[in-house]
Amino acid sequence: MSRPGRDDAPDRLYTLTQGRSRSGPDNPFDLVTLVVAECDPVPGMQSEHAAILRLTGRPAAVVEIAAELELPVSITRILLSDLLAAGRVSARHPRKAAVPDPDILEQVLVGLRNL
Amino acid sequence: MTSPLLPGDRPTPRSLLPVPLLTAVLAAVAVTAVVLLGPESARGPLAAAGVTAALLLCAAVTVAAHAVLSARAARGRLEAVTQDVGRLLQERTRLAEDLAAERDRRTEQHDAATARLARELAEERARLTDDHAAELKRLTEEHAARTDRLTQEHTEEQARLSGERDRLAQDRDRLVAEGARLAARLREANNARAAALSATANAAGRMQALSTGMLADLRAMEDKHHDEEVLADLLHLDHRTAQAGRLADSVAVLTGARSGRRWARPIGMESILRGAMGRINGYQRVRAHSTSDIAVAGHAAEGVMHALAELLDNAANFSPPTAEVHVYVEEVPAGVIVSVEDSGLVMGEAQLRRAERAVSGESTGLGGLTGTRLGLTVVGRLARRYGLRISYRPSARGGTGVLMLVPQDILVSPDAPRPPAADATTTTAAPPVTAAPPVTATPAFPTATPAPSTSPADEIPAATASEPSALRLPRRRGTLPADEPARPTDGVEPETRHAASYDTAPAERGATPSATSRPAPAPGHSYAASRAGADDLDPDPVPTHESPARGTDASLLSLPRRRRGRTLAEAERTRSAGRTAVQRPAPTAEETKARTARFSSFRQAVRATTPDDTTAEAAADAGTTAGTSGTTPDQTSEPRTTEPRTTPMTPEGDTTS
Incomplete structure (x- = not known):
């Protein structure tokens, strides 16, 4: 579902999540959690759920999904936890090695400042 | 011989017969004597003459006898006739006498009767004259009395009516003044009502603009703040603002102002349902079941959403706080039926009728509105404007079910050409939207x-x-292409988009x-x-x-x-x-x-x-x-x-x- 404008759809965010605004404490999703769809969208599904399932045909990070849906990350996490509870998606945390070395980060920072 | 003779009067031949016979005998004797006495020579002629004379004599005697007999018969008859005449004359005399006597008697009777009648007539006339005089006198008296009485009454009545007329004239003047005053007041009231309506419509429009702006702000803030606490608060504010916006929309609808915003593109049924849910208090109790991907045309989407929000609000408010309200969407040939089913109170017959009348949109007046029951009237107005048909029925869930038929002419099929088709041409027509530095x-x-x-x-x-x-028809100017290169920085991006x-739709705006x-x-x-x-x-x-x-x-x-x-x-x-x-x-x-x-x-x-x-x-x-x-x-x-x-x-x- 494309959201070309800031407020280009009449449905408010709280109606997407049935009023929930925070995910549970055991929510496994953070910004970089990779999400993979476990099934295809079915008719009657909430359109955001269907969009998430279409997006995560290939693994996608939570923040990517949120950007594509143009929804706040918190809302996206609630939607994802719904899907996870229904078994429609699975979450996979990136490996620890993927976290860059602090030296590299520092070099990047220096490089950015030099721009 | 000329006189008529009765048969008895004529002498019969038998009565005549002796006379000629006697004569003949005598003649025969005489002739024989003569002949015998006469010379012999003269006998022959003498005998012949004697015989002839004898014959003649016989005939004369017969005739004479006959004449005598006839005269005698005639005399007898004459005497009989004379006697008859005499008798008849006597009879006539007697009759004349009788007649005279009768005439005298009648004359006497007539005189007596005439006298009697004249006397009676005189008496009658005298009596009637007396009666007439008496009656005339009585009537005259009565008439005079009555005339006096009527004159008196007339005078009294005239006086009374005169007073009445004065009073009525006063009443009329008072009523005319009252009418003028009331007309002035009515005019003032109408003016005040129109002014109030206009002011209310204006204020509602401002409220709509404010709430729409606030909703956009809140949406921007929800994107900006990632803290869940802040997001929760923002969502709470968002919800409250949406409800305030619905109230402003209701006031705008009731005052006949423009309703809400107009969406530039068709709004899908899921968004319609969620947009309606988002405007009511108990939206968490609403369960939407929609597999339809049909969309409502942009100009009518706000109205449909608003009407549905009011129906949902009614359903949620009049059902137990824990009961769910279910919304179903069904596509039918006439359009789309949105049914709202609650498990709350069953409406009574009178309530049902009132609700049906309210949502029919037939009564456009604002009379009878109460501050807390705007919803159904708003729904009626919206239904009238957009051709929605709403009906009530008992719900299978135990409460009330509302069916809202969205007509086909404000629906847009999902496979119809969508505005993004125009995006390409517009984007190519105005390529420098993001490329040009200005x-x-x-x-x-x-x-x-x-x-x-x-x-x-x-x-x-x-x-x-x-x-x-x-020069073409108004159309969507188009979203940016997905592969748009080098999106501007964060501060500018949403605005250009x-x-x-x-x-x-500039033409629509121009209208x-x-x-x-x-x-x-x-x-x-x-x-x-x-x-x-x-x-x-x-x-x-x-x-x-x-x-x-x-x-x-x-x-x-x-x-x-x-x-x-x-x-x-x-x-x-x-x-x-x-x-x-x-x-x-x-x-x-x-x-x-x-x-x-x-x-x-x-x-x-x-x-x-x-x-x-x-x-x-x-x-x-x-x-x-x-x-x-x-x-x-x-x-x-x-x-x-x-x-x-x-x-x-x-x-x-x-x-x-």
Whole structure:
């Protein structure tokens, strides 16, 4: 579902999540959690759920999904936890090695400042 | 012989017979004697003569006898007749006597009767005359009495009626005065009602604009703040604002003002349901079951959402706080049926009838409204406007079920050509939307209102006059392509995308009253004033910039075009910035003069329509927003050819960005 404008759809965010605004404490999703769809969208599904399932045909990070849906990350996490509870998606945390070395980060920072 | 003889009178031959026989005998003797006595010689002749004479004698005697007998018979008859005559004469005499006696008797009787009758007549006449006199006298007396009485009564009645007439005349004067007073009061009341309605509609429009702007703000903040606590609070505020917006929409509908915002594209049924749910308090109890991907046309989507929100609110309010309200969507040949089923109170017969009447939209009056029961009347109005049909029935869930039929003519099939089809052409027609530097550099909310008086006319050509789509039907200006390169920085991006996505349907906007009643603001009014004035009439949170690169001098004779949500002066300003950016050649003096004259006449014509309230309102709005628009007055004198700046953070511009 494309959201070309800031407020280009009449449905408010709280109606997407049935009023929930925070995910549970055991929510496994953070910004970089990779999400993979476990099934295809079915008719009657909430359109955001269907969009998430279409997006995560290939693994996608939570923040990517949120950007594509143009929804706040918190809302996206609630939607994802719904899907996870229904078994429609699975979450996979990136490996620890993927976290860059602090030296590299520092070099990047220096490089950015030099721009 | 001539007299008539009776048969008895004629002598019979038998009575005549002896006479001739006797005669014959005598004659025979005489003849015989003579013959015998006479000479012998003379005997022969003598005998012959004697025989002849004898025969003659016999015949004469017979005749004589016959005559004698006849005379005797005639005499006898004569005597009989004479006797008859005598008898008859006697009879006649007797009869004459009788007649005379009778006549005398009758005459006496007649005289007696005549005398008696005359006497009786005289008596009768005397009696009747007496009676008549008495009656006449009595009647005369009665008449006199009656006439006196009637005269008296008449006089009394006349006096009474005269008094009555005076009283009625007084009443009439009083009633005429009362009628005049009531007419004046009615006129005043009507005026007051119209003014109140108008003011309420205006206020509702402002409330709608405010709530729409607040919703856009909240949506922006929800994107901005990632803290879950803040998000929860923002969502709470969002919910409250949506409900306030629904109330403002209701007031606007009831006062006959424009309803809500108009969506530029069809709204899918899921979004319709969620948009309706988001406007009621108990939305968490609403369960939507929709597999339909049909959409409602943009112009009617807000009305359908609003009506559905009111129905959902009723269902949620009149069912137990823990019960769920289920919404089903079903496509039928006539359109789409949205059914709202609750498990709450079953409506009684009278309630059901009242509700049916309210939602039928037949009674358009505002009478009978109560402050807390606006919903069904609003639904009725909306149903009348958009052709919705709403009916009630008992729900299988134990409560009340409402069926809302959305007619086919405001539905858009999902496989119909969608506006994105126009995106490509529009994007190619106006490629420099993001590529040209002036786009991101153009002041999104220029705060100066220079109102040029020397050469405004060369800005009249519509900014989009060079577009091939300028003469086409209104359509969606198009979203940016997904692969749009080098998206601008975060501060500018949503606005340019707004410009691309919201800038739709100029003709439709032109049809609304706001387009004609909102002329260019007078010189000296700040942008804040014109902006606020525009917001009053335009609930849509529409960004106010467009690509100035479209502005060319292709058509100098076309009128200025006002985009959604902005004023004419601003359009000129933006175009002027674009014109500066593309370095158009300066017009000659004659051209400038002619254009100036044309433009000033146009402005006068526009301003003459509503000169008072627009300027007054703009001034009032300028006063109210002056406190918040701190930078506005400083920049009113800024030349419009100022250096392109990055988007300033205008004070109330947040409502749309």
